[in-house]
Amino acid sequence: xxxxxxxxxxxxxxxISLLGLAIGLLMAVLGHGDPMGAHGxxxxxxxxxxxxxVVSHLYDPEPTEDRSASYYDDPTRVGIILALVWGVIAMGMxxxxxxxxxxxxxxxxxxxSSFGRLRPLHTSGVIFGFGGNALIATSYHVMQRTSRARxxxxxxxxxxxxxxxxxCIIAATGYLMGVTQSKEYAEPEWYADLWLVVVxxxxxxxxxxxxxxxxxxxxxxxxxxxxxxxxxxxxxHIINNLAVxxxxxxxxxxxxxxxxxxxxxxxxxxxxxxxxxxxxxxxGMLYYFLPRRAERPIYSYRLSILxxxxxxxxxxxxxxxxxxxxxxxxxxxTLGMTFSVMLLVPSWASAGNALMTLNGAWHxxxxxxxxxxxxxxxxxxxxxxxxxxxxxxxxxxxxSHYTDWTVGHVHAGAMGWVALISFGSIYAVTPLLxxxxxxxxxxxxxxHFWLALAGTVIYVFAMWNSxxxxxxxxxxxxxxxxxxxxxVDSLVAMHPYYIAxxxxxxxxLIGAAxxxxxxxxxxxxxxxxxxxxxxxxxxxxxxxxxxxxx
Amino acid sequence: xxxxxxxxLKPFSAFFEGHARTHYRxxxxxxxxxxxxxxxxxxxxxxxxxxxxxxxxxxxxVSDMRVYTPLEQAGRDIYVREACYTCHSQMIRTLRDEVERxxxxxxxxxxxYDHPMLxxxxxxxxxxxxxGDKFSDDWHVRHLIDPRDVVPESxxxxxxFLARTSLETASLPGRLEALRTVGVPYTDEMIANASLDxxxxxxxxxxxxxxxxxxxxxxxxxxxxxDQPDRLTEMDALVAYLQVLGKxxxxxxxxxxxxEE
Numbered sequence: 185x186x187x188x189x190x191x192x193x194x195x196x197x198x199x200i201s202l203l204g205l206a207i208g209l210l211m212a213v214l215g216h217g218d219p220m221g222a223h224g225x226x227x228x229x230x231x232x233x234x235x236x237x238v239v240s241h242l243y244d245p246e247p248t249e250d251r252s253a254s255y256y257d258d259p260t261r262v263g264i265i266l267a268l269v270w271g272v273i274a275m276g277m278x279x280x281x282x283x284x285x286x287x288x289x290x291x292x293x294x295x296x297s298s299f300g301r302l303r304p305l306h307t308s309g310v311i312f313g314f315g316g317n318a319l320i321a322t323s324y325h326v327m328q329r330t331s332r333a334r335x336x337x338x339x340x341x342x343x344x345x346x347x348x349x350x351x352c353i354i355a356a357t358g359y360l361m362g363v364t365q366s367k368e369y370a371e372p373e374w375y376a377d378l379w380l381v382v383v384x385x386x387x388x389x390x391x392x393x394x395x396x397x398x399x400x401x402x403x404x405x406x407x408x409x410x411x412x413x414x415x416x417x418x419x420x421h422i423i424n425n426l427a428v429x430x431x432x433x434x435x436x437x438x439x440x441x442x443x444x445x446x447x448x449x450x451x452x453x454x455x456x457x458x459x460x461x462x463x464x465x466x467x468g469m470l471y472y473f474l475p476r477r478a479e480r481p482i483y484s485y486r487l488s489i490l491x492x493x494x495x496x497x498x499x500x501x502x503x504x505x506x507x508x509x510x511x512x513x514x515x516x517x518t519l520g521m522t523f524s525v526m527l528l529v530p531s532w533a534s535a536g537n538a539l540m541t542l543n544g545a546w547h548x549x550x551x552x553x554x555x556x557x558x559x560x561x562x563x564x565x566x567x568x569x570x571x572x573x574x575x576x577x578x579x580x581x582x583x584s585h586y587t588d589w590t591v592g593h594v595h596a597g598a599m600g601w602v603a604l605i606s607f608g609s610i611y612a613v614t615p616l617l618x619x620x621x622x623x624x625x626x627x628x629x630x631x632h633f634w635l636a637l638a639g640t641v642i643y644v645f646a647m648w649n650s651x652x653x654x655x656x657x658x659x660x661x662x663x664x665x666x667x668x669x670x671x672v673d674s675l676v677a678m679h680p681y682y683i684a685x686x687x688x689x690x691x692x693l694i695g696a697a698x699x700x701x702x703x704x705x706x707x708x709x710x711x712x713x714x715x716x717x718x719x720x721x722x723x724x725x726x727x728x729x730x731x732x733x734x
Numbered sequence: 735x736x737x738x739x740x741x742x743l744k745p746f747s748a749f750f751e752g753h754a755r756t757h758y759r760x761x762x763x764x765x766x767x768x769x770x771x772x773x774x775x776x777x778x779x780x781x782x783x784x785x786x787x788x789x790x791x792x793x794x795x796v797s798d799m800r801v802y803t804p805l806e807q808a809g810r811d812i813y814v815r816e817a818c819y820t821c822h823s824q825m826i827r828t829l830r831d832e833v834e835r836x837x838x839x840x841x842x843x844x845x846x847y848d849h850p851m852l853x854x855x856x857x858x859x860x861x862x863x864x865x866g867d868k869f870s871d872d873w874h875v876r877h878l879i880d881p882r883d884v885v886p887e888s889x890x891x892x893x894x895f896l897a898r899t900s901l902e903t904a905s906l907p908g909r910l911e912a913l914r915t916v917g918v919p920y921t922d923e924m925i926a927n928a929s930l931d932x933x934x935x936x937x938x939x940x941x942x943x944x945x946x947x948x949x950x951x952x953x954x955x956x957x958x959x960x961d962q963p964d965r966l967t968e969m970d971a972l973v974a975y976l977q978v979l980g981k982x983x984x985x986x987x988x989x990x991x992x993x994e995e
Contacts, residue, residue, distance in 0.1 A: 284889075284891070286889075288881075288889040288890065291891065293895075294895075298816065298891035298892075299890075299891050300818055300820055300821070300891070301816065303817070359817075364817055365814070365850060366814040366817055366819050366850060396764055411771060412775070415768065415772060416771065419776075423779075428912045428916050430905060430909040430911075431912075434905060434908070436811065436905070439849045439850040440849075440916050442845065442846060442850070442916070442918075443843075443847075443848050444786060444793060444842045444845070445783070445792075446845075446850050446851040448786055452779050452782065452783060489754060489757050490750075493774060496771055497774045497778065498778075499775075499778075500776075500777065501782065503782075508827070509828045510827055510828075510840070510853065511839075511840055511841055511845070513789070516782050520782070523778070586823055587856075587857070590855065590856065591856065658831055658835070659829070659831040661831075667834055667835060671835070672885060672887045675888070675889065676887050
């Protein structure tokens with residue numbers, strides 16, 4: 185890692201870390217007695233590790249080769265491993281909180297181990313830790329290959345990757361200490377939010393600079409999606425997190441918006457976090473890795489265009505369908521529902537585009553578990569977006585909202601779409617990055633696929649059942665015209681499904697752990713021979729080289 | 735039939751052709767693509783969110799709407815800290831079964847001073863929007879110490895540590911000040927006395943209590959909530975908050991609520 189940096193770059197890295205160390209010290213001293221003080225120590229420890237990493241290799245020989253002639257893959261390598269580590273931790277948390285709902289005493293007698301603090305840790309850990317790292321890592325890989333240009337900068341990819349992980353660590357440790365603003369998917373407090381803005385701006389600048397030095401006239405479709413992901417997530421993050429801190433050296437802040445306006449802003453954010461973090465970015469993966477793995481061109485260029493602009497434009501209107509029958513004005517609810525239904529068209533355009541791409545390569549889907557991960561992900565993407573449009577219909581939402589159906593829906597998306605496409609991409613990219621023939625164990629990939637699929641299916645069916653039972657029990661009347669069931673009756677009816685859910689989650693977790701093991705073994709395994717392609721300096725290579733201007 | 739079909743589709747295909755041609759040029763310029771994304775993504779949010787801040791009908795005007803006392807706000811902050819919203823909503827929808835189960839549906843004005851709102855999206859436990867005054871303080875305290883003590887089937891975590899933890903009141907003036915910045919009408923006097931008022935609200939027999947009633951109204955609950963008269967705990971604050979849910983205005987009781995079938 186460090187040996188690929190010049191002396192000046194090493195010095196700059198140390199300076200940035202020292203600055204971080206100083207800010208951490210300031211937080212620790214002035215925020216003493218508040219969770220912010222504890223976070224000061226976290227920041228200091230993190231920056232200390234960074235400094236140690238660089239200093240321990242400070243006098244290593246500098247790179248002598250022409251760095252501009254090759255792609256920069258070190259940050260991708262680290263990002264992939266970080267994604268899997270976060271994935272295993274966060275999915276483990278998920279299994280634990282799922283078990284807590286079946287057996288509520290499954291915790292220590294401590295504040296940090298209650299459902300309210302662990303569940304956001306699970307959610308953020310999976311979305312931001314696992315998903316975010318996978319997105320950053322694959323975006324580095326994809327933007328260089330499709331632009332045929334080296335990433336812009338030596339330090340900025342590291343700054344984005346490690347800075348982002350610092351944000352994730354602050355968020356995760358914060359939840360355990362009770363630092364949260366209780367906004368779904370936007371729980372971290374103001375100082376973590378501010379830090380993320382800094383990281384994100386660097387990410388955008390780096391991305392756009394790499395695009396601008398590309399040696400391809402056209403920007404490849406995967407890059408549109410990654411670009412939309414970076415831009416719109418910034419927009420959502422900044423507006424939804426506008427808040428006034430109660431003091432400058434305390435963690436607590438109050439949202440700038442209240443009541444109805446806050447609810448609308450929150451779901452505009454929340455729904456589009458799904459659109460631009462959990463869909464757009466991962467579609468970038470799909471549009472690059474699926475055709476590469478299938479060795480077929482994308483089925484339709486026009487469908488790609490239709491899907492892209494449809495998603496960017498329609499999704500932004502759809503958030504208010506989370507607020508049917510509430511105090512939000514009726515016209516906004518109706519608009520949200522209308523656009524949610526229309527959203528089916530661009531979503532299925534992408535899902536269909538992906539599946540049609542596989543025409544003529546179905547034998548590969550049968551033989552290659554990695555490609556099967558991607559194919560199944562596209563199927564789940566189609567299913568979840570259909571379910572999403574359906575659940576946005578007012579009358580359906582009356583039944584489904586507040587129930588486990590919603591939980592089942594988001595997990596069909598998270599496990600079936602987001603996680604499967606990530607695993608598929610990771611399996612596709614790992615041998616390439618580490619110059620290996622293939623993954624260490626093809627059988628393990630196969631096992632992982634079936635465990636993940638079984639886990640997802642068990643989870644989602646359990647939640648569909650419990651959700652619909654819940655919704656129906658709440659609205660069932662006696663012949664005398666009074667409510668038939670008490671709330672507790674519905675809770676008791678959920679018990680078997682909660683056990684089934686924990687079991688499904690456990691299968692999925694085992695699969696993720698196998699993936700981590702397989703990737704680590706692939707890295708440690710000595711390659712039989714060096715791969716011929718993916719060396720851009722080789723003019724005969726499959727990925728032709730045009731040296732990037734540094 | 736086929737011709738009719740083609741004629742009808744023609745404008746659409748012409749639009750699509752034009753779009754594809756424009757796009758062919760656009761995807762060669764990273765900045766054009768960037769601007770395009772920002773514009774396309776900006777419209778929807780702007781159309782839906784901006785009017786909510788200007789249209790008068792979004793939030794009802796109510797004269798008797800009151801703010802949270804410092805103790806109740808501290809309790810709300812604990813509710814936020816423990817992320818209770820992950821299992822309990824605070825939004826009764828305009829559906830018949832919800833109105834019958836929980837009470838009159840929630841009005842926009844009732845969460846006017848809620849930064850952030852806690853409408854929630856999942857009910858693992860029941861809705862809490864009209865919980866205030868439904869159960870005794872003692873019930874709440876026992877329920878929070880061990881939920882299965884009062885509801886054997888409950889899957890809620892225990893919050894016994896709240897009764898052991900003293901409430902931190904020094905930061906309350908700063909908190910109220912921040913809330914005033916974002917639009918809650920706290921007066922200078924309320925902010926200056928915030929820490930004392932939090933204590934006073936649990937001391938009905940002492941003089942600090944008078945100021946609370948004076949500043950926040952006769953309807954304020956002034957009593958010791960957790961049955962530990964010598965200590966001000968986080969339990970006091972949380973129960974004080976739970977006991978005013980749905981009680982900040984009397985408007986829902988005045989208007990006739992007709993639920994949708």
